[in-house]
Amino acid sequence: MSLVANRSSLLFVVAAALVDGDGRVLVQQRPPGKPMAGLWEFPGGKVEAGEVPEAALARELAEELGIAVETACLAPATFASEPLGDRHLLLLLYALRKWSGMPQAKHASALKWVRPLELHALEMPPADKPLIGLLEALI
Numbered sequence: 001m002s003l004v005a006n007r008s009s010l011l012f013v014v015a016a017a018l019v020d021g022d023g024r025v026l027v028q029q030r031p032p033g034k035p036m037a038g039l040w041e042f043p044g045g046k047v048e049a050g051e052v053p054e055a056a057l058a059r060e061l062a063e064e065l066g067i068a069v070e071t072a073c074l075a076p077a078t079f080a081s082e083p084l085g086d087r088h089l090l091l092l093l094y095a096l097r098k099w100s101g102m103p104q105a106k107h108a109s110a111l112k113w114v115r116p117l118e119l120h121a122l123e124m125p126p127a128d129k130p131l132i133g134l135l136e137a138l139i
Helices: 053-065 116-121 129-138
Strands: 010-018 025-029 044-046 075-084 087-096 110-114
Touching: 010 025, 010 053, 025 053, 025 116, 044 053, 053 087, 075 129, 087 129, 110 116, 116 129
Parallel strands: 010 087
Antiparallel strands: 010 044, 025 110, 075 087
């Protein structure tokens, strides 16, 4: 195993497990034309230079789902670390139970509310799969 040579080869990503009152989690389907099109994932995105992870996630959720999030409501849950081509993905997953607005698929093909156990049956990116067990324990 080799060490990541520099920070520019790290892809720093944040995502949210939105949890509704029934204990279901929101996932979105990647649209055609994007890498890993058709796979289901937790909403989120890249952390831009100069952003803290929570601010990046609040921004991404507003852009992708049209919801408003208070950063204080983002509870760190777990992370994933995966090789991704010539880069390395570091994904921070936050649990979120409180937001304003109704989630809409602004940049995804579809949204789906599922129980954590049902996540195992969905086709998901490799970095998202290891996060399912923890979500089952948390929810």
